[in-house]
Amino acid sequence: MIAAERLHCKRGGRAVLHDVSLTLANGEVLGVLGANGAGKSSLLALLAGELAPDAGRVLLDGTPLAGLPTATLARRRAVLPQSPTLAFDLSVAEVVAMxxxxxPELTPGTVDELVARALALADVAHFIDRRYPRLSGGEQQRVQFARVLVQVLAAQQPGEGRALLLDEPTASLDPRHQQALLQAAHELARNQGLAVLTVLHDVNLAARWCDRLLLLANGTTVACGAPADVLTPDILQTVYQIPAAVVPHPHAPARPLVLFD
Incomplete structure (x- = not known):
């Protein structure tokens, strides 16, 4: 489990997060929503250990993240950034195997099995013989998703939680693959006990696939809870500064559907 306690963060001399706390349990998908500049990506960087808070702390299974070596973090959590870059002319299989x-203790055969499984989950198995730089932006994003899946699937030590942190993973994907990526993350949380946090802009994708939502505005928490509890017209107005109507989703009545005016 990941726990964040009263996080404060400044970037470029500007405060981007103020007193933000959260918990992310194993087996759960937590979505982070907010307008541009709300502090979503900064929060993910703090939870990943890539950025140190100015105040507060992040704990992984009760251990402060600041005290964990980088090599240990890499075995406990995987991060998919907004825009992964890779300039080398590698094959898709080589990128995913990263x-x-x-x-290093994994045998080549085990790595091959993990790569094949991750490629299938990310719906890119048919790209295995292609060169990564020749793929479209959306195709590259799905390959990078497969890479981080290998990382979390390889980390299966008894009693240790594993976290998958996704920063706007659907931004360059078509609707079919947006749904497929989040469904895969949701099912892995359920079946593998992963703690999944995803930053999203699409409110309705978040409402469909996340167990809980954290809504940020100007670096502070506006609401955190089940989608049906926090996606209300008043909260959405506060977060996005635009009127919204909320109705039951026609295909999943327990989930809300947000209509912005």
Missing amino acids: GAYPF
Whole structure:
């Protein structure tokens, strides 16, 4: 489990997060929503250990993140950034296999099995013989998703939680693959006990696939809870500064559907 306690963060001399706390349990998908500049990506960077808070702390299974070596973090959590960059002319299989780098004890056969499984989950198995730089932006994003899946699937130590942190993973994907990526993350949380946090802009994708939502505005928490509890017209107005109507989703009545005016 990941716990964040009263996080404060400044970037470029500007306060981007103020007194933000959260918990992310194993087996759960937590979505982070907010307008541009709300502090979503900064929060993810703090939870990943890539950025140190100015105040507050982040704990992984009760251990402060600041005290964990980078190599240990790489074995406990995987991060998919907004815009992964890779300038080398590698094959898709080679890129996905990078997810196994923190686990030198794995045999080549085990790595191959993990790569094949991750490629299937990310719906890119048919790209295995292609060169990564020749793929479209959306195709590259799905390959990078497969890479981080290898990383979290390889980390299966008894009693240790594993976290998958996704920063706007659907931004360059078509609707079919947006749904497929979040469904895969949701099912892995359920079946593998992963703690999944995803930053999203699409409120309705978040409402469909996340167990809980954290809504930020100007670096502070506006609401945190089940989608049906926090996606209300008043809260959405506060977060996005635009009127919204909320109705039951026609295909999933327990989930809300947000209509912005």
